Amino acid sequence: MVAGLIAAAGRGERLGGARPKALVGLAGKPLVGRAAAAIAPACDLLVVAVPADADPAPFREALAECGVVARVCAGGAARSLSVKAALREAEGADRIVVHDAARPFATPALVQACLDALAEADAAIAAVPLTDTVKESRDGRFVDRTLDRSRLWAVQTPQAFRRSALERALARPDRELAAATDEASLVERDGGRVRLVASTPRNLKITVPADLELAEALLACRTRTGVGSEQC
Numbered sequence: 001m002v003a004g005l006i007a008a009a010g011r012g013e014r015l016g017g018a019r020p021k022a023l024v025g026l027a028g029k030p031l032v033g034r035a036a037a038a039i040a041p042a043c044d045l046l047v048v049a050v051p052a053d054a055d056p057a058p059f060r061e062a063l064a065e066c067g068v069v070a071r072v073c074a075g076g077a078a079r080s081l082s083v084k085a086a087l088r089e090a091e092g093a094d095r096i097v098v099h100d101a102a103r104p105f106a107t108p109a110l111v112q113a114c115l116d117a118l119a120e121a122d123a124a125i126a127a128v129p130l131t132d133t134v135k136e137s138r139d140g141r142f143v144d145r146t147l148d149r150s151r152l153w154a155v156q157t158p159q160a161f162r163r164s165a166l167e168r169a170l171a172r173p174d175r176e177l178a179a180a181t182d183e184a185s186l187v188e189r190d191g192g193r194v195r196l197v198a199s200t201p202r203n204l205k206i207t208v209p210a211d212l213e214l215a216e217a218l219l220a221c222r223t224r225t226g227v228g229s230e231q232c
């Protein structure tokens with residue numbers, strides 16, 4: 001059985017605005033509804049973690065608006081703590097898909113590819129090879145060194161896990177969980193095998209206002225031309 005966990009408990013400080021980011025509309029539909037609808041076909045059960053101090057009603061409405069049936073739970077103070085809270089509600093599932101509410105463009109095919117890759121790994125994560133040159137700077141002013149781009153991948157969600165690997169990864173002290181930027185990095189630290197699954201830059205994360213502008217443009221292009229997610 002597959003459970004999909006949507007991390008939707010962030011504030012969206014970098015995006016700005018009065019509402020939690022997960023409720024922000026993209027071409028008229030809320031981000032959390034779009035993200036959940038994208039992974040739903042590959043999942044038997046969905047759990048959505050929402051801000052602990054927020055009224056869950058607007059989140060339930062946002063999911064219903066996109067035709068999604070899901071459990072809603074209180075998230076934590078950091079993303080991995082939210083994922084841990086959602087995992088508690090996903091009893092019976094042996095494979096888990098973690099997905100950001102902030103990524104509205106995932107596809108069921110990408111989720112399925114991550115699940116299939118679990119046959120040879122403890123976790124399988126959507127990723128794209130880097131196309132920019134990447135430099136390291138300790139002071140944010142001068143460059144210390146240039147990294148070897150040929151070995152670098154930009155990682156996204158969905159991220160699929162064997163339940164046992166994710167449970168072990170999340171059994172750490174809260175301060176360690178709070179410092180993690182994704183759950184796969186915790187599996188790596190446990191010595192788990194993490195498989196990269198080829199994705200596309202179109203599976204973008206809405207983080208800053210420019211991302212929302214780009215996402216609106218992508219959807220407008222799809223509506224105007226009638227083409228699907230592979231073309232624009």
Ligand SMILES: Nc1ccn([C@@H]2O[C@H](COP(=O)(O)OP(=O)(O)OP(=O)(O)O)[C@@H](O)[C@H]2O)c(=O)n1
Pocket residue numbers: 006007008009010011012013014015021022049075076077078079080082083100101102103205206207
């Ligand atoms: N305590 C938290 C923090 C983040 N997230 C979720 O993790 C995903 C990726 O995080 P990010 O894009 O950083 O969202 P925010 O934390 O909301 O953004 P910001 O850092 O700008 O406030 C989002 O879907 C967000 O809702 C979460 O579930 N619980």
Ligand SMILES: C[C@](O)(CO)[C@H](O)COP(=O)(O)O
Pocket residue numbers: 079100155156157181182183205207
């Ligand atoms: C999990 C993630 O989307 C992979 O790219 C990313 O690390 C989330 O980072 P954020 O700072 O919580 O947006």
